[in-house]
Amino acid sequence: MKEPLRLRYQTIEFGNVDIHVCTLRDNQQFDDPNDVALKLGISSATWPLFGIIWPSSMVLAHYMAVHHTAGKRILEIGCGMALSSLLLNQRKDDITATDYHPEVGFFLERNTQLNQGKAIGYQRLDWADKTSDLGLFDMIIGSDLLYEDEHINLLADFVHKHANATCEVIVIDPGRGRKSKFSRQMEAYGFSYSHTKPEHTDYLERPFKGHILRFWRGDVESWPDQPVSIEP
Numbered sequence: 001m002k003e004p005l006r007l008r009y010q011t012i013e014f015g016n017v018d019i020h021v022c023t024l025r026d027n028q029q030f031d032d033p034n035d036v037a038l039k040l041g042i043s044s045a046t047w048p049l050f051g052i053i054w055p056s057s058m059v060l061a062h063y064m065a066v067h068h069t070a071g072k073r074i075l076e077i078g079c080g081m082a083l084s085s086l087l088l089n090q091r092k093d094d095i096t097a098t099d100y101h102p103e104v105g106f107f108l109e110r111n112t113q114l115n116q117g118k119a120i121g122y123q124r125l126d127w128a129d130k131t132s133d134l135g136l137f138d139m140i141i142g143s144d145l146l147y148e149d150e151h152i153n154l155l156a157d158f159v160h161k162h163a164n165a166t167c168e169v170i171v172i173d174p175g176r177g178r179k180s181k182f183s184r185q186m187e188a189y190g191f192s193y194s195h196t197k198p199e200h201t202d203y204l205e206r207p208f209k210g211h212i213l214r215f216w217r218g219d220v221e222s223w224p225d226q227p228v229s230i231e232p
Helices: 047-051 055-065 083-090 104-114 150-162 179-188
Strands: 007-014 017-024 073-076 094-099 121-124 137-143 163-173 192-196 211-217
Touching: 007 055, 017 047, 017 083, 017 104, 055 083, 055 137, 055 163, 073 083, 083 094, 083 104, 094 104, 104 121, 137 150, 150 163, 150 179, 163 179, 179 192, 179 211
Parallel strands: 073 094, 073 137, 094 121, 137 163
Antiparallel strands: 007 017, 163 211, 192 211
């Protein structure tokens, strides 16, 4: 008899704001009875990875919690549990989310409702998809995206395709050894970049060994850089 999918409910605090999320209980969960994910190339071993809030996702959300986003059209790619999208949605930002996994949309809708937020625009798509109609964005964010060497060019091409002439890109990399190659590819698309360590990660159980990869082109540096806050 197949074990039922086990879920976990948790609340993550960002200052005075609580974000409620339903996730998979752990990375041992699996539920693909009709082989929908398998036909997309997602194995049983990698199936549950979308449904966990990983350290990189936490770092991105905490970074975005105090980052200036007002008036920007924002895209979260490889969103998984979409913690940053849920947070920015509470701030009434213009946020769109994407992922490749077939179950992400269901969890995104469920978690948006848990937080009593407006519907978040979502598309399931592949970075290699040449027909995407997402449009252009002022800010593109994501966490732990560079799993394989082939992702370097795919991700850079995807970002370039959907970035406005003036655009900021923020990627949290946990230290998979591909940040320099990815940064050089982004530089070829006209982006300047910086790699920094997050300053405060006491919300994580273990020290974070990765970096915040920030890319920008156009007049991004004229955007307000003072910290912002979100109201409950």
